[in-house]
Amino acid sequence: MLARRILGRWTPLLSRGMTCRFFASRSASSFQQQCFDMARSDEESTGNIDWDELGFGLVRTDFMYVMRCSLDQEFSTGALDRYGNIELSPSSGVLNYGQGLFEGLKAYRTGEKGSGLLLFRPEENAIRMQVGAERMCMPSPSVDQFIHAVKQTVLANKRWVPPQGKGALYIRPLLIGSGPVLGLAPAPEYMFLVYASPVGTYFKEGWAPIHLVVEDTVHRATPGGTGGVKTISNYAPVLKAQKQAKSQGFTDVIYLDSVQHKYLEEASSCNLFIVKGNAISTPVTRTGTILPGITRKSIMEIARDYGYQVEERLVAVEELCDADEVFCTGTAVVVAPVGSITYRGRRLQFQTGDTSVSRKLHKILVDIQMGLAKDEKNWTVEI
Secondary structure, three states: OHHHHHHHHHHHHHOOOOOHHHHOOOOHHHHHHHHHHHHHHHOOOOOOOOHHHOOOOOOOOOEEEEEEEEOOOOOOOEEEEEOOOOOOOOOEHHHHHOOEEEOOEEEEEEOOOOOEEEEEOHHHHHHHHHHHHHHOOOOOOOHHHHHHHHHHHHHHOHHHOOOOOOOEEEEEEEEEEOOEOOOOOOOOEEEEEEEEEEEOOOOOOOOOOEEEEEEOOOOOOOOOOOOOOOEHHHOHHHHHHHHHHHHOOOOEEEEEOOOOOOEEEEEOOOEEEEEEOOEEEEEOOOOOOOOOOHHHHHHHHHHHHOOOEEEEEOOEHHHHHHOOEEEEEEOOOEEEEEEEEEEOOEEEEOOOOOOOHHHHHHHHHHHHHOOOOOOOOOOEEEO
């Protein structure tokens, strides 16, 4: 296996207490070349992955990026390291008080031979992490530090980026309170970590329509809480409702507002849009209970460019009865058409297929992300 062969060549260095951090002073291209020189005889083996059957699950890749700092200080330098377990104190802030954030973005192969790599709007992820860090009393990497770490991680794991059209390399930046703390307070130390995994479609349905159910007793977020930032504590509370929905044959859950119990918010891990004629509406994020998705933001801009009337507003659950289409957006799901939504026992069905608005918007977005269409908005970043 590639990992054993690389590790074997580093054994003399490891025995002297060194890790692959000794590459930290080298450029990303130098580091990448060293890794691929070692891997060349393996023909960039990826463990016999069947790219056509790739789902959305963790595939262990080669490297991760780690950077640390103390409270009231700034992140400075980080380094690539072998992908693997990390050591945390049992009293770390993230384990005891949920002081953690995460992001998600993708790298795509591009070019005639698939030799190029593209990121999609990584600065938006960096800014969103900074906003979340301020809310969670955490230091945060700068935009440049964030993008540099993502690029390094992608280059070091380049062999795991799926062929064009077969998926993407999903990149997961984490920001956690790693230092020990017993009383309720911000952790004294923090870790910024980036790892990656090749992924295909998020839902088991693939690109087929998904089927949702409205949950009106469990709420994802409350006003004044953290629903508008990507904190780790937003996600575990929805697992029970999601598990129950899946046991009943649904793909996922749509949550309502926690005050009036009448306005649509979002699904467990993606934003929501409804289509009526030429109008596309999405729940407004100003209440602070809905995550401002980067794919959501991009789809809104694309839709306006193509003449649709796009509105951010309060969307009552009853409006589903008159909607022509419904679709979800997110980094993981991209644009997912909704075939039906069940609300209080009533199943509402929506238009899907090749002529749907969601399919049109999906193609436009993915062509930009994969470098198949001209990026007139400068959304993509070449690595």
